[in-house]
Amino acid sequence: HFLQNVIQHDVFKEGKASVNFIGNTPELFNIKLPQDRTTKITRYLGEVIVNGNPDVKFIDDNKKFRTPTIPTFDPSAPFPEGTKDLLTKLGPEKFSEWLKKEKKIHFTDTTMRDAHQSLLATRMRTYDLVNIAESFAKNHPNTFSIEMWGGATFDVCLRFLNESPWTRLRKLRELMPNILFQMLLRGSNGVGYKAYPDNLIEKFVETSWENGIDIFRIFDSLNWVKAMEPSINYVRKKTGGLAEAAISYTGDILDPNETKYTLKYYTQLAKDLENAGAHIIAIKDMAGLLKPYAATELVSALKDTVKVPLHLHTHDTSSIQSATYLKAIEAGVDVVDVALGGLSGLTSQPNFNSVVEMMKRHERAHDFDMKKLNQFSNYWEDIREYYYPFESDLKAGTAEVYQHEIPGGQYSNLRPQAEALGLGDRFSEVKKMYEQVNKLFGNLVKVTPSSKVVGDMAIFMVTNDLTPEDVMERGETISFPESVINFFKGDLGQPLGGFPKKIQKIILKKAKPYSDRPNAHLDPIDFDKEFKVFKKKFQKNFSRPIEFEDFLSYSLYPRVFEAAHEKYKLFGNTSILSTKNFFYPMKLREETMIELEPGKTIAVKLLSVGIPNESGMRIVFFSVNGENRFVEIKDQS
Numbered sequence: 043h044f045l046q047n048v049i050q051h052d053v054f055k056e057g058k059a060s061v062n063f064i065g066n067t068p069e070l071f072n073i074k075l076p077q078d079r080t081t082k083i084t085r086y087l088g089e090v091i092v093n094g095n096p097d098v099k100f101i102d103d104n105k106k107f108r109t110p111t112i113p114t115f116d117p118s119a120p121f122p123e124g125t126k127d128l129l130t131k132l133g134p135e136k137f138s139e140w141l142k143k144e145k146k147i148h149f150t151d152t153t154m155r156d157a158h159q160s161l162l163a164t165r166m167r168t169y170d171l172v173n174i175a176e177s178f179a180k181n182h183p184n185t186f187s188i189e190m191w192g193g194a195t196f197d198v199c200l201r202f203l204n205e206s207p208w209t210r211l212r213k214l215r216e217l218m219p220n221i222l223f224q225m226l227l228r229g230s231n232g233v234g235y236k237a238y239p240d241n242l243i244e245k246f247v248e249t250s251w252e253n254g255i256d257i258f259r260i261f262d263s264l265n266w267v268k269a270m271e272p273s274i275n276y277v278r279k280k281t282g283g284l285a286e287a288a289i290s291y292t293g294d295i296l297d298p299n300e301t302k303y304t305l306k307y308y309t310q311l312a313k314d315l316e317n318a319g320a321h322i323i324a325i326k327d328m329a330g331l332l333k334p335y336a337a338t339e340l341v342s343a344l345k346d347t348v349k350v351p352l353h354l355h356t357h358d359t360s361s362i363q364s365a366t367y368l369k370a371i372e373a374g375v376d377v378v379d380v381a382l383g384g385l386s387g388l389t390s391q392p393n394f395n396s397v398v399e400m401m402k403r404h405e406r407a408h409d410f411d412m413k414k415l416n417q418f419s420n421y422w423e424d425i426r427e428y429y430y431p432f433e434s435d436l437k438a439g440t441a442e443v444y445q446h447e448i449p450g451g452q453y454s455n456l457r458p459q460a461e462a463l464g465l466g467d468r469f470s471e472v473k474k475m476y477e478q479v480n481k482l483f484g485n486l487v488k489v490t491p492s493s494k495v496v497g498d499m500a501i502f503m504v505t506n507d508l509t510p511e512d513v514m515e516r517g518e519t520i521s522f523p524e525s526v527i528n529f530f531k532g533d534l535g536q537p538l539g540g541f542p543k544k545i546q547k548i549i550l551k552k553a554k555p556y557s558d559r560p561n562a563h564l565d566p567i568d569f570d571k572e573f574k575v576f577k578k579k580f581q582k583n584f585s586r587p588i589e590f591e592d593f594l595s596y597s598l599y600p601r602v603f604e605a606a607h608e609k610y611k612l613f614g615n616t617s618i619l620s621t622k623n624f625f626y627p628m629k630l631r632e633e634t635m636i637e638l639e640p641g642k643t644i645a646v647k648l649l650s651v652g653i654p655n656e657s658g659m660r661i662v663f664f665s666v667n668g669e670n671r672f673v674e675i676k677d678q679s
C-alpha cells in the first residue's frame with residue numbers, strides 16, 4: 043500500500059521525485075487498508091497467528107478439543123410458553139404473587155453469567171452462548187430464569203472479547219423469547235466498580251429492559267439500602283420488569299459470637315428492601331458462606347418477615363452448598379440458582395442437573411427432561427475445554443472459604459491478578475491477607491466492588507511485605523492503592539457501623555471523607571448533547587451505525603470502550619469466529635469456515651507465514667474460498 047501511494051503520487055508520476063521525496067511527503071504514509079470484512083477477519087487471524095491473542099497467557103500445543111453437540115430441537119416449532127410470557131400477561135406485582143404461591147421449587151440457570159464468571163474469569167463468548175440458546179429455550183421452557191448479563195460480563199465483553207454486550211443481549215433474547223432474562227446490577231455502581239451519575243443508572247436500567255432484561259437483581263456492595271433504592275425505583279418506574287433486591291450474606295448467623303451480621307440484621311434489611319419496592323428478595327451468598335442449618339434459620343425468618351418471594355443464590359466453593367439448597371427448599375425458598383453440570387460446582391453454582399435429581403419425588407419436585415438436561419451439561423463440559431487458559435486451578439472444594447470469605451466471582455480473577463504481579467507462588471498468602479485486611483477494615487460485606495478493595499489491599503500488602511501492624515504503625519508514610527483511598531473517602535457508600543476511624547485516618551491522610559450517597563456528588567449526563575458529540579467522534583470510519591447503547595457502554599467504561607472500538611475498526615466483527623480461532627493461532631494448512639452473515643460463509647485456509655522483514659513485518663498467506671490473500675502483520679516479539 044505504501045508503494046501504491048508512491049506510484050500514484052503526482053510528484054512521482056511527473057518524474058519529479060528527488061531523493062528527499064519520501065522524507066518530505068508524509069501523506070505517503072497514510073496507508074489506507076482495504077476495509078472489507080474478509081480482509082479484517084483475516085487480519086485478526088493473522089495477528090493471532092503471529093503474536094497470539096494477548097489475553098491467552100499459555101498455550102497447550104497438545105490440547106485436543108471435542109466437538110460439542112447441541113441437544114436436538116425443532117427449529118420450525120413455536121417456542122413453548124414460559125415465565126417471560128407469564129410476566130407479560132400478569133405484570134410484575136401479580137407475577138410476584140404467582141411465584142409466592144408456587145409449590146414446586148424453581149430454578150434460575152446461571153450458566154451464561156455467574157458460572158463462567160466464577161470458573162473461567164467471565165471469558166465465555168457470545169458465539170458459544172448463541173449456539174445453544176434456542177435449543178435450551180425449546181427444551182426447558184419451565185426454567186424460571188436465565189441469568190445471562192450484568193456483573194463482570196459487561197466489562198469483559200468489551201475489554202477482552204471485542205464484543206458489544208448489547209449485541210449479546212439482543213441475540214440471546216431473539217433465541218430465547220419465552221424465559222425470563224436476569225441480570226446482576228451493582229446498584230449505584232451499575233455494571234462497574236464505582237459510583238455513576240444517577241441518571242446514567244436510570245437510563246441504563248431502562249435501556250437494558252428495552253433490549254431484553256426482565257429481572258434486575260440489585261445489590262449494594264455494603265448492603266446499604268440507601269444505595270439500592272434508586273435502582274429499585276428505576277426498575278419500577280421505567281420498566282415492566284421485576285426488581286429483585288438482594289441481601290448480601292456474610293459471616294455466620296449461627297455463630298454465637300457474631301454481633302454484626304446477625305439474623306436480626308438480615309431480616310431488618312429484607313424488610314427495608316421490601317418497603318423500598320422489591321418484587322422479590324434475593325439472598326445473595328456470593329462467597330458460599332451460608333451453611334445448611336443457617337439456611338433453615340435464615341429462610342424461615344425471612345418468610346416470617348416479608349411477603350414477597352425469596353430467591354437464593356450461592357457459590358459451591360466449599361462443596362456443601364447443595365445441602366444448603368435442600369434445607370432452604372424445605373424451609374420454603376421459592377427459587378434457587380444453579381448452573382448446568384459442566385459449568386457447575388466449586389466457585390460456581392451448585393449443579394442444576396443433580397439438584398433436580400435430589401428433589402425428584404419430593405413434594406416440591408420440579409420435573410425436567412433429565413436426558414436432555416444432561417445433554418446440555420455435556421455441551422458445556424465440551425465448550426469449557428476451549429477456555430482452559432482461564433481456569434482458576436481450584437481442584438476441590440475448600441473449607442478455607444469460611445476464613446477468607448472470597449466471593450466465587452472474584453476468586454477466578456484474583457489469582458491471575460496476583461500472577462500478573464509476580465505473586466503466583468504466594469497465592470495462599472494473598473488469601474490469608476484478604477482475611478486480615480477484612481478485619482483491619484472493620485469486617486465488611488465483601489462483594490463487587492467492596493471485595494475488589496479488599497483484594498487490591500491484600501495484593502498490595504503481600505507485594506510490599508506489609509503486615510496489618512505495619513499499616514497501623516507507619517501507614518502515614520505509605521501510599522495506598524487508589525481504590526482503597528476512594529473507599530475510605532466514601533466513594534462506595536457507608537459500611538454497617540461506619541468506617542473504623544483510626545485506619546480511615548491513616549489511609550486518607552489529609553483527605554476529607556463524606557457520608558452521603560456518592561452519586562449525589564456526580565453531575566448528571568446531558569444525554570442529547572453528549573450523545574451527539576459521541577456519535578460524531580466514533581461514527582467516523584466505523585462499519586456499523588453507532589447506537590445509543592454504545593454511548594452507554596462508553597459512559598460506563600470510556601477507555602475500555604475506546605480500545606474496543608479501535609479493535610473493531612481494525613478487525614471488524616470477531617464475534618463470528620469460532621472460539622478456537624478467536625483464542626488460538628491456526629496451524630499450517632488448517633481450514634476454518636467463517637459465517638460472515640447468515641448465508642455467507644467463507645472457507646479460510648492458512649497457507650504460509652513469512653519470516654519478518656527488516657521492519658518486523660510478516661506476511662501471512664491464506665486461501666479464501668480458493669483465492670490467495672495475504673495480510674501483513676507486525677511481529678511484536
Ligand code: 3PY
Nearest residue numbers: 193194328451489490
Ligand atoms: C458481580 O458483581 O460481578 C458479582 O458476581 C458479585 O457477586
Ligand code: ZN
Nearest residue numbers: 156328355451
Ligand atoms: Zn454470584
